[in-house]
Structures are given as C-alpha cells and as structure tokens.
Amino acid sequence: MSVRLAAETAAATAVARLSRFAGRGGGTTLPGKLVWMLDPGAVDALARRLPGGGVLVSATNGKTTTTAMASAILSPTRRLAWNNSGANLASGVASTLLLARDAELGLLEVDEFAVPEVIRRTRPRIVCLGNLFRDQLDRYGELEHIAERWRAAVEHLADTTMTVVNADDPLVAVLAEGREAVLRFGVDDPTQGRDGLQHASDSKYCVRCGHPYRYDAVYVGHLGAYRCPSCGHARPSLDIAAREIESQGLEGVAFTLTAPGASARVRLALPGLYNVYNALAAASLCLALGVSLDRIVSGLERFRAAFGRFERFAAGDRTVLLLLIKNPAGANEALRTLQEGDVPPVVVVALNDRIADGRDVSWIWDVDFEPLLARATRIVATGERAAELALRFTYGGLARERLEILPRLESALDRGLALTPPGAELVVLPTYTAMLELRATATARGFTRPYWEQARAS
C-alpha cells in the first residue's frame, strides 16, 4: 500500500468510527465520500488489493437481494468486501473497499447510473446485469439512456471479464451479444407465464428492428421468452435456468436450478418469481466464480431477506411485514406476491418523495393496485405524499370509508397495528426513505435490531 493510500485509509476509517459513534447510521458512506473527495484514484488502488478481484452486480430491481444471496453462498468460504447496507454509489463502493481490509473478493452492488464509473475504476472480473425497468425517471432519465451507458461500459470490459446477463430482458441480453465469456440465465417454465404484459411495460419492442415482440411466456414485467416476428431476434438459449417453479404463497418458492451438466431443487424462503430471478443471478455469478452447485443451493436455502425488502418482525401479538416498493415493476411483483397468499385485512402504503424515493411520484399510477383495493378491508395512506396516494386509491375504486390518511409514518404504523386483529399480520409497503424511517421506529420500539448490527451478525 502506498503511503498516500495508507494515510487516506487511516483517516477514512477514523471517520467511519466517528460517524457510528455519533449515531449517524452505520458509517457506511461518509469515509468513502471522504476518499472520493480526496482522491478518486484511490478506489482503483483499493480494488487492486483484492486478491480474488471483484464482482459487480446491477439491476433496476433486485440488486440488493441478489448481492445478499451471493454473500450467503460465498461468505462461508471467502472473506468478502460487500457493500451490504445499500450504499451503492461510487462513494459507497469506496467505503466498502476501504473498511474490508483483509477481504479476498469484492462483492459490489452498484447503482445503475454508477455502473460505468465503478467498472472503470474497479475493473471487475465478473459483471452481473439483472434487468432494466422504468424507475425514478427524474433521477435516472429514460431507460434507453441507462442502457446506452451500460452498453458503452460493457464495450470497454476486458475480454476476460465474464458477463452474466438475464436472457429474459431483451435490453440486458443484447449487451452480451458478441462477447466470449458470457453466462445467460432465465426462467424456463411456461406454466408460470402471466396473462400478458402488464400496463406500461418497458422494452416490448424489438431491440433490433422495433417491431413488437411476441412472447411465449411473460414472467415479470417485460421479462420472458420473447421473439420478434419481423426480424427473428429472440431470447438467447439459457445456460442457467429455473424450471418446475412452485409458489408457496408468502412463505417461499421452490424451483429446479439447472446449470450445464447438473441440476438441483432449491427451496427459497422468499416469495415470488422476482426472487427466483434474484436467485438465478446469484447462482450464475457464483458458478462463474467456480462455486459448486451444492454450495450454491445450501447458500440460497439459508438466505433470509435483504434489508427492508421482505422483512417480518414481531410487534407484540401481531407481526409486521415490510415489503419495499420503489417503481411500477417492483411494486407490481410485491402486490402479486401478496395476492398469492391470503390478502391481509389491513395494508399501510407509504409514499415519500425525496431524492432516494424519486421526487416524481407519478409512477404510483402505473402500479396495478386495483386487486389490492378490491380485497383489503382497510388501507392506510401515509408518507409525505399521502394525499397523492389517497387520490390514486380513490380514483382506483377504493371507497372513501375504507381509506385512512395519516401522513406521519409513525401514526400510520400505530393505526395499522390497531386495525390488525391480534395474531394477524400488518403489511406495510413503503418507498425507500419511508422504509428507513419505519425501520428506525420499529427499532426504537424494540421490534428489530439496527441494520449494521444485523449485517455484521450474518
């Protein structure tokens, strides 16, 4: 380590301790921001210290869960530099690399927009790209814009870098075309196909010629087995697939994981087809690292949920289930998962509009809330934009007397719990910053532990 890097590392580590001491969260991004400010080139040097190199994971939806699943598989045998607290911008990556001093392998969840920068600086040995959905257009811009940035970044990867791509997303699969080291994953079970593309689906036009794709099966949003009737562009063949999928409602989902030359049954403790995609991505990147299928299966089966994505905690004689919502495709899957179980009697939906949530709240109109509105007995709208949610629900057909509006999150949580019968479960669907605040409230009441403690313990 150079003298300069050593000095920067020492300073930043001290900042992390101070930040934690001052109760400003887990000290997860401040040291990285400091290094980033002092010397962005330090990140390159930090990444080069990792003897096993780095793995980069990005996607609109599921990057946190995918990375956490990969960690469950890898951590028993390898020391990881893993940014497990959701700090996924370049500064968060810098912090992780700084603080994980004796790590062998970097496991980096990266924000879609930060992918080119992090690729350039850390030169990962594996790049795993999951999906692209419309998300926070005020922040990320249009889907094509992100895809264009990814395309340029992938073009600059070394030939030896393995790209792991979701073959079921045309915009992502096309990025790997013409590359040598590629693993393609996808779902191969037409019985799980949806009735059709959901409202406002993305990427439904051929990436080559613009003609609408024809789908043999639609799995999640625009992900599926597609074929262009005009030019013939189609989903590439799958190296790693999920077959014979069996949903167990909110309790989990089972599937057969098929890899070249081997297959195994996996029972995930997380629900939903979207988590099958996350498991496929994690399995694929671990296979690319040379991990055995047995280890992959046991890691996936051991895995519980990633921070705030699907968390259940006890609140006296009731339970609270937290399901993060952040964009139409992700929210639709969360809602679909709820409907596969017994629809809960009371649901709290929390909408904030800070930068991390997206300042533009129009996306809630593209979420298919209607089945929930038809079945839940009571819905509590909360968060800074509770009034906007209330309009979404009433124009979506919810009777005014079944709707309660409480902008304060804590009041809404209390009201939701009061409306939930003892022994039953309250479902809470928050956007990102609302999730953070609700978790903090839950922690203050002794429902759960803070996330940085939990991350260490796992």
Added chain:
Amino acid sequence: MIIRVGHLYPEYLNIYADRGNIAVFLHRAASRGHELRVEPITLGTRLEPGAHDLLYVGGGQDREQTMIAPDLAARAGALREAVEAGAALLAVCGGYQLLGRGYRGRDGSWLEGAGVFPLETLAGETRMIGDVLLESTLEEAPGRSIAGFENHAGRTVLDPGCETLGRVVAGFGNDGGSGYEGCRVGRALGTYLHGPLLPRNPWLADLVLSWALAHATGAGPQPLTPLSDELEQEAHAVSSARARERGGRPVRS
C-alpha cells in the same frame, strides 16, 4: 351522455402515468352521469372524422416517440380538423412536442410533428426536471393554480401571440426562460406537466370534460356540477408547496 375519447398510441406513449389522467376523466364524467368510452388509436388505426369528442396524447420515451412520430404526422390533417370542429384535446409532455410543428434534435435532425400547436421544440443540453406551479392564463379560469411535475430536454418555443396554459410561478415551463408553460388552440391544450396532471388539478379536468361534452351535444360548454374534491385540494396543496420549495432547480443525478 356518451363522451367518445380517442387515446392515441396508449401502448407507446404512457411514460408518466398517463392512465391517471384517463382515470380522472372516467370517474369525473361518471360522477355527473356521463359515460366515457375510450378507444385506443394506434399505428395504422383510422381516425374517423368527427368520431371523438376528446383526444388524448401522452408522453413516451425517445425511442417510442420516434416509432410513432411518422404515423402521428400523417394524421396532421385529421387532428387539425378535429380541433377546428371543436373537439377537446389534451397532450402531455412528448405528446405536446409531437403535436407542434416538429422537434429539432441536437444533431440537427428534424422530427416532423402534426402541427396542431403553432410551436417548435429544440433539444437542449440539460433536462428540466422538477415540480412546477403555474397560474392559469386560460380565459375560463384566469389565475387559477395548476401544479405538476416536468421532465424534458426539449425547449418549446411558441409563435408570437400564442395562448398559453399558464404563467410559471415555480419551475421551468416551456423553455425555462419565457416564463410561460403550455399552449392552447381552441379546445386543444398541450403541456409538459405530468404527475399526472389531472388528479391534483380537478378543475382543469372538468374544463376539458365540459369542452368534450359541448362537442358531443353540439351546444356551448356548460359548467359541470361541482364535486367535493377534498383529497384533490390536499394533494394540490402539497404539490404546489413542493414546487415553491424546490421547483425549477437542476436535480443532481
């Protein structure tokens, strides 16, 4: 009364929750005992003269907009005739740009529009993103408040003397410099405001509905029975406070 709505390219132009605007039209018409019949008009569908009381065009991503632009430009005559015959029209964001004379790309390319609105749009270097607050310049409701969200790289320049939707109180508006937002020709309105626009500005939804009803009945526009709109006013208040607080400033990306 039956109100016949033509929704143009719904599967291509739907980026900013355009179905929210349609939902508002449906419910507010139904609350007054009218039935809205929405017909999708897409690539290759014929636009029958006089068949619609209200036309709706939403916003899309660049790729989708390019896909439908030639088809839309080919309807220029039919759309202008519909508006001249008194049909109502609402165009949002990309739809607004495409109903102007055309869009000049940064590479100098020209995307022909339908020419319903006397304006042109030039691609800009940066996007204008944020909450917006307007004071209506519509003669039916001068000074009334309109709140929404904008996200556009195009700078839209109106011909001199054009009617606008509103004066910008906070936010960017048409081009970030003129101080005005949107355009009006007869019963046709174009605007960058989504959010979506209508749920939090119900009076504007009612105004457009009253125009559509006037076209359907052949009589003059009649004001609609007021609704309580308590939630709408609450959402409007939050949204306009946001615009005053943070509208018209560049967002870090």
